[in-house]
Amino acid sequence: MNSNQNPPSPNQNKSLVDEALIEGHEYDGIKELDNPLPAWWLFTFLITIIFSFLYWIHYDLTATGPSTSAELEMELSQLQALHSAATSKEPSVDLQSLVKNSKALEVGQGVFAARCAVCHGAKAEGQIGPNLTDRFWIHGKGTPEDILQVVSKGVLEKGMPSWESMLSATEIQSVSVYVFTLKNSNPPNAKAPDGTEIKE
């Protein structure tokens, strides 16, 4: 048996206390010790007080820092931006301004001659595909956006290919605004109208 495991006697306990630290105050037999806090502990404690004070000034008193709800809003809008960047393949382009862009129209004319003329005719007067220069439209109302939609997705069951995997986004935008500018160009040998007349 190891006698060291016995609880220390009161006498032994007394010798653990450094007599020099006793302040001389005694309440009901309980003596008060002047036992200073370790420096590192006190230092950390002071830092947290200073930090909380600065925090209060920055976020509450002067409100120079964002509130938690403002932070949440910022993070949400960042997420939304990321999400829409990831889901939309190409940035949305203002087609109306492209209509006046001669470079885009030039590119569009080139794409049309190479890819579309075979079915729609060199002047878009219509062959296998409908006349694209009249006011009659099968799909949409002939706005640049409507045209871009048909060109991108095609009308596969009617023989109009989907071009989104064959042309770049810029080429599709350019050829769409080019087709838009052909309206009322009255080419010779125009094919009879298909679809509904769109009166402006």
Ligand code: HEC
């Ligand atoms: C293989 C033949 C073919 C080619 C090539 C073709 N198209 Fe078409 N296109 C068609 C046919 C057929 C239609 C009619 C679809 C229908 O009846 O719904 C059509 C319809 C359209 C329409 C809708 C017309 C309307 O009245 O709503 C547009 C716009 C159009 N094509 C543009 C183009 C452009 C631009 C290109 C070149 C990038 C192109 N097409 C290439 C056959 C073709």
